Amino acid sequence: DRLALQQRGLVDLLVRLGRPQTSEALFRGVVEGLRGLGSPEASLVCRDRREGPVRPQAHSGTDLALGSVEDLLRDGGGVVGRILATGEPYLCLDVRQDPLAVVLSPQTRCELGVPLRGEDGHSWGVLRVGRPEPRSLSLTQDGELLSALASYLVLRLERQEAFDSLGRELDRMRLLHGMVQELGRARDLEDLARMVADLVARRMG
Numbered sequence: 001d002r003l004a005l006q007q008r009g010l011v012d013l014l015v016r017l018g019r020p021q022t023s024e025a026l027f028r029g030v031v032e033g034l035r036g037l038g039s040p041e042a043s044l045v046c047r048d049r050r051e052g053p054v055r056p057q058a059h060s061g062t063d064l065a066l067g068s069v070e071d072l073l074r075d076g077g078g079v080v081g082r083i084l085a086t087g088e089p090y091l092c093l094d095v096r097q098d099p100l101a102v103v104l105s106p107q108t109r110c111e112l113g114v115p116l117r118g119e120d121g122h123s124w125g126v127l128r129v130g131r132p133e134p135r136s137l138s139l140t141q142d143g144e145l146l147s148a149l150a151s152y153l154v155l156r157l158e159r160q161e162a163f164d165s166l167g168r169e170l171d172r173m174r175l176l177h178g179m180v181q182e183l184g185r186a187r188d189l190e191d192l193a194r195m196v197a198d199l200v201a202r203r204m205g
Helices: 001-017 025-038 064-077 078-086 141-181 189-203
Strands: 041-046 055-060 091-092 110-117 123-131
Touching: 001 025, 001 141, 025 041, 025 055, 025 141, 041 141, 055 064, 064 078, 064 110, 078 091, 078 110, 078 123, 123 141
Parallel strands: none
Antiparallel strands: 041 055, 041 123, 091 110, 110 123
16 A cells, blocks of 8 residues: 555665665655655755755755745745744645645645654754645655654654764874873973964975
């Protein structure tokens, strides 16, 4: 049935997304994978790092004015703005009847979005899908699938953030180790002061 097909498709998608890749490729893989799971339109509005801005990262399926999405983010409007504000999924059964919906694509009649939220409550953004038929999405079946993918995406982003932080710390430790080795060769305080000045000048370019 449709649920079993979606579950198998989700597993295949997670396996593909698990391969080493850039954030841009990961975001693109998510929205393209959602099309393969039965949603003609998919978009990802999120941060690419913990303290980065929430912005449109990837979209697939229909023509979408990114400027309009950025306006909604600034004003807190539409389905995406609602999800960012509440941290809760939102289902729009028919964009022509839901006063909250802002029509960004004329091909989309039904849309569903879920938050990207870490275990500590940090908001990373929103993952949403759209279909041309009204009332063609559900919070149970489609919402659970989308939430599972959103949770996986947040784990990937947080893991990458941790690796980047570790890399910066290792670079700092190498720098300090190198400085200690160089300064250890100083003959006296005057020589040490000169070496410190030279090191600072080189590090600052």
